[in-house]
Amino acid sequence: MEDMIFYDRLQFAFTITFHYVFPQLTMGLSLMIVYFKWRYLREKVEKYNDAAKFFMKIFAINFTMGVVTGIPMEFQFGTNWAKFSELTGSIIGQTLAMEGLFSFFLESSFLVLFIFGEKRLGQKLHFLTAVLVFLGSWASGWFILATNAWMQHPVGYEILENGKFVLTNFKALFTNPWLLPAFLHNQLASVVTSAFVVASIGAFYILRNKNVEFGKLFLKTGVIFGLISSILVAFPTGDWNAKNVVKYQPAAFAAMEGIFETEEAGAEIVLIGQPNMVEKKLDNKIAVPNILSFLTYQDWNKQIAGMDQFEEDELPDNIPALYYSYHIMVGLGTIFIGLMSLAAFFLWRKKLYTMNGILWAIMFMVPFPYIANLTGWYTAELGRQPYLVYGLLRTSEGISPNVSSGNTLFTLLGFVALYMLLGLLFLVLVGKTIHQGPKSQTH
């Protein structure tokens, strides 16, 4: 039984991690493409249109990856988490089905038209298709987060004698207090990713002294989008999420922050330290007293529950991973704000394009927003443990009772191999597109 759960969880974690590499760029980039196309409509300067089409090309490759890795996600609810699907399907099936009906159709129907239809449609309609693709991808984010929000903080349900969850209030799924903060934070975080990608391609062109005209445009746009979104990700949305976690998942919060013992007179904020699960303390700790209480409750001395206040089987089962994920996300978020502020400052002083140090830094920063997004999700998902539906359904009760671990291991290995191939192809194709540059778009 134990290893059955282990492989199911590993497979889910692996496949969702790989899936989420792609939609975060899709969602952020679609917004930036709408922006470029809009500038073109307003100013009729050809380079904006070229920029929109260039990024749409990267978008298209990325989108294909998102689709082919997304279909396994939906299937896995049934294949690996059959008991969970059976018990909660009449609730989370609602939001998942709405995602298919309202967002995937929108996105995929109009993407084809955006890519192939410029001549047939004319500029205004072409802009409209870009807007619809953007709406479709953000709607996907909305519905998938509604699904996840229900798992984090279940609402509008009733549990029958046979253990089945049935929906009693449809509206509650969308007024869930967990949903809006999570959605805004997540969408802004995906804008961070796309802004870094755009800025980094810009920095690359400038440094290589190739397509410099585009390089400057990309860098400038990327830095502005990047600065605004990085700030908004931390405050107010990150903060708002943290308040939700304290309120609805206090055990998860204690573990995220690494609070082993409750402090009577207000909690300190940990900057650095390694959880030591044997002695139940943080090694090599650097912390500032009372800050955490202030950030959470605007009260320096308010008490925050530590892990000592919870039963062993109520605490997340992988506390170090949860703690690191959270600290990596927050640490990276701070670095993004720093770097983007610096870049924006020099952009304003008209010095950025010649400051090679910052250009190199921006160029190599690309993987980090991805890491921040993924560790953010690890925080949410590991913090939800040991439950699938918080407080109500344990993860161990959700797996398919009839699928043996040998089968799951086999498919897990298959996914690993196949996704390695996909990842390699993706990098080659995106690399090639960047290398060819935006100019090759104009025939």
Place this chain on the structure above:
Amino acid sequence: MELFWFIIIALILVVFFILDGYDFGTGIIHLFYAKKEKDKEVIAKSAGLFWDSNEVWLVAAGGLLFMAFPTFYASVFSGFYLPLILVLWLIIFRAIGLEFRSQFNFQMWKDIWDTSFGVSSLLLALFFGIALGNIVRGVNLGGFENGTSIHEPHYFFLPLWDASFSPLTTHPGVIDWFTLIIGFISVVTLAIHGANWIVLKTNSSINKKLKTVAFRLNGVLVLLTIISLISWKTINPQSFANFSDRPYLLIFPLIYLTGIIGTFFISRFKNDTIPFTFSTLIIFGGITSSLASLFPVILPSTNSIHPALTIYNTSASNYGLSVASGWGVIGLILLLVYFIVQKRLMKGKIDDMDYGH
């Protein structure tokens, strides 16, 4: 409510097989008949432009099935674990084949992705047929044997095959000779459909030949259909009872028959949409007839202890189903609108449309 959602989901699935069916078929034809690079390219394009918006119908059907019949979703997806994951992998290989062939311009690269597209299309068509075969044959629900069950009554687990390859043992695998026959029917049908699609959408040099190909395959289809009906009757003597009890259901087999007869006259039609319409009827009639013969059962049980899964004992609560019918109708209308907009803007032959570069 259950009946409403059953019909909606069945229709969405049928639309999926009609739409994605032509691009599976295109892959099969591509594999066997496309020889010149020019033809290969345009044939791949006739699928490549559309596969994504077609596959969304599968995603939608999956989501709706999850919402409306969660117990069925859980039981079938976990019970057919291995074949489903294989299908996922094939979907991935097919998609990357289509998307990547035109990205680099050297022959070896193209050959690799053409093979990936063709072979996975063929296998997918086969697997989808096998899946339908499994549904009509039924499974050993609960894993019942010697008086005990190893799973809860609505769960089961099938290996890919059993050494005997017989549908008549207590533990048939996913692949046995009966489900294979249905698999071949699916391959042949989709190949005809794909050939018609190529003729409709492209000016490829093999269009003339493809009409003959479709004609011959249609003959094979008739033969396979007869074999399948006989073997179905052997496996389950009750299989046609629904049609004698409710004769109006015979409309579905009649549609199937119309499609087949029409396809025999394929070379006479000047308008290329007509053959495509007939192959659409074959697919529509084939799937709906199978479902109609089972109704209201959606997964028969091969043992007499555990009852079959029906649309009534696997459905979600009534409240859930009725709110869903509210947004579902809006969603379906929107879907129809997108579909029409897209088809109008992309109508005509696609040879000259820019793809990849």
